[in-house]
Amino acid sequence: MDDSSRTGGRGARERILATATRLFLQQGINATGMAELCAEAHVSTRTLYQHFTSKDDLVGAYLRRFDDERLLGTEQALTRTDLPAAERLRAVFAKPVLETVYRGCPFHNAAVEIADQQHPARVVVAAHKAAFLALLTETAAEAGAADPALLGQQLAVVFEGATALSTSLGSLDPIDHARSIADLLIAGAIG
Amino acid sequence: MDDSSRTGGRGARERILATATRLFLQQGINATGMAELCAEAHVSTRTLYQHFTSKDDLVGAYLRRFDDERLLGTEQALTRTDLPAAERLRAVFAKPVLETVYRGCPFHNAAVEIADQQHPARVVVAAHKAAFLALLTETAAEAGAADPALLGQQLAVVFEGATALSTSLGSLDPIDHARSIADLLIAGAIG
DNA sequence: CCCGGAGTACAACGATCGTTGTACCGACAG
DNA sequence: CTGTCGGTACAACGATCGTTGTACTCCGGG
Numbered sequence: 001m002d003d004s005s006r007t008g009g010r011g012a013r014e015r016i017l018a019t020a021t022r023l024f025l026q027q028g029i030n031a032t033g034m035a036e037l038c039a040e041a042h043v044s045t046r047t048l049y050q051h052f053t054s055k056d057d058l059v060g061a062y063l064r065r066f067d068d069e070r071l072l073g074t075e076q077a078l079t080r081t082d083l084p085a086a087e088r089l090r091a092v093f094a095k096p097v098l099e100t101v102y103r104g105c106p107f108h109n110a111a112v113e114i115a116d117q118q119h120p121a122r123v124v125v126a127a128h129k130a131a132f133l134a135l136l137t138e139t140a141a142e143a144g145a146a147d148p149a150l151l152g153q154q155l156a157v158v159f160e161g162a163t164a165l166s167t168s169l170g171s172l173d174p175i176d177h178a179r180s181i182a183d184l185l186i187a188g189a190i191g
Numbered sequence: 192m193d194d195s196s197r198t199g200g201r202g203a204r205e206r207i208l209a210t211a212t213r214l215f216l217q218q219g220i221n222a223t224g225m226a227e228l229c230a231e232a233h234v235s236t237r238t239l240y241q242h243f244t245s246k247d248d249l250v251g252a253y254l255r256r257f258d259d260e261r262l263l264g265t266e267q268a269l270t271r272t273d274l275p276a277a278e279r280l281r282a283v284f285a286k287p288v289l290e291t292v293y294r295g296c297p298f299h300n301a302a303v304e305i306a307d308q309q310h311p312a313r314v315v316v317a318a319h320k321a322a323f324l325a326l327l328t329e330t331a332a333e334a335g336a337a338d339p340a341l342l343g344q345q346l347a348v349v350f351e352g353a354t355a356l357s358t359s360l361g362s363l364d365p366i367d368h369a370r371s372i373a374d375l376l377i378a379g380a381i382g
Numbered sequence: 383c384c385c386g387g388a389g390t391a392c393a394a395c396g397a398t399c400g401t402t403g404t405a406c407c408g409a410c411a412g
Numbered sequence: 413c414t415g416t417c418g419g420t421a422c423a424a425c426g427a428t429c430g431t432t433g434t435a436c437t438c439c440g441g442g
Contacts, residue, residue: 007421008419009408009409009419010418010419026306027307028303028306031307033398034399034400035398043420044419045401045402046403046419046421047420049402054401107359108356109303111358112219112300112303115219116218117361126359126360129359130360150371153365154371156365157349157356157365158348158349159352160355160356161347161349161350161353162348163355164352164355165347167303168296168298168317169317169320170308170313173344174344174351177345178348181372188375198389198390198391199389200439201439203389224429225430225431234390235390235392236391236392237392238389240432245431
């Protein structure tokens, strides 16, 4: 049963991306070396660089995967078809959903770690946040909010605050307080 | 006028801390090398390591300085004596104040960059956020809020959201939306 | 005058980083 | 059977990282 004697075999790309997702989230991007990543993914260094031309490239793919595969509970909540719009907005701030990003939003974390505003990954981050904002606004409009754009922006701020403060404090408490604000904002804009 | 021919001269410690503050904020902690820091501070490598035993040590001092010297506009706003408590709470979200941390709260950024929950700098971060939270709650109580603890926690989330989302988006817009939420929360809790 | 502390110059350390070159292997399709 | 394609092993690259050792200079106070 020495599965990993010759390491993983076929399907290296998925293993790389899965491992990158795990390690980047746990340890951060800068703190995760390519050698460590290869070891954990049971992939040789050479194979990794045949799938991704550089670490920057891998980081880009890592981030894009969250959008492509709807990995984030928040986007899942906003696209549920079994809930009315107002409930979808509230579902974003449900405890189990927010807990999926309690180590901080991967996009925001990447933005902080990279700093260089010109870096390709930063473009991906800004694009994601803009799309998230648009989805919130759209849902707010569908829910009949008085000022959908305002409500969308406000909810985006509260969401970012919950994940960020959780990281800084190392605690999940901010999630509850974020939900209380969201409830208030939504009720005020619709009721 | 070759001031820096033999570099800075006396007072190296202050120059190091000032330069560290500037570079860590602009480029991030990991992206700022010790060599670069020494060059910009007009200080020799050896001198730096006589004042700070390691980079970790310097990062700790860098963070502590924000508290010790009241460098953050937010804490300044909360300790103003010329304003009633409710106005102090609102002053935290004033545009010029929030703009001082629009590149992201230095404490939060440090938490994201370091990742290791056990790292001494992380302790400083958590302590700062806890103190900030306490100051908010205290001021909320003085302002006569119905539930000072709740209002304090809520405002902390909104504040963190403003700075974090500004970083991710590379835009100052979230500041205005944060203020609109804060106004609403404060009015609701007091009025 | 001279001592000592603060600062400097410069080179080098080992470690780790991201990246690439070369040669080889195993499985599946033709 | 044979080609080829995906994967592997391993070593090495140059760069940069944080850190330290050694020897020197400057300046103010006693």
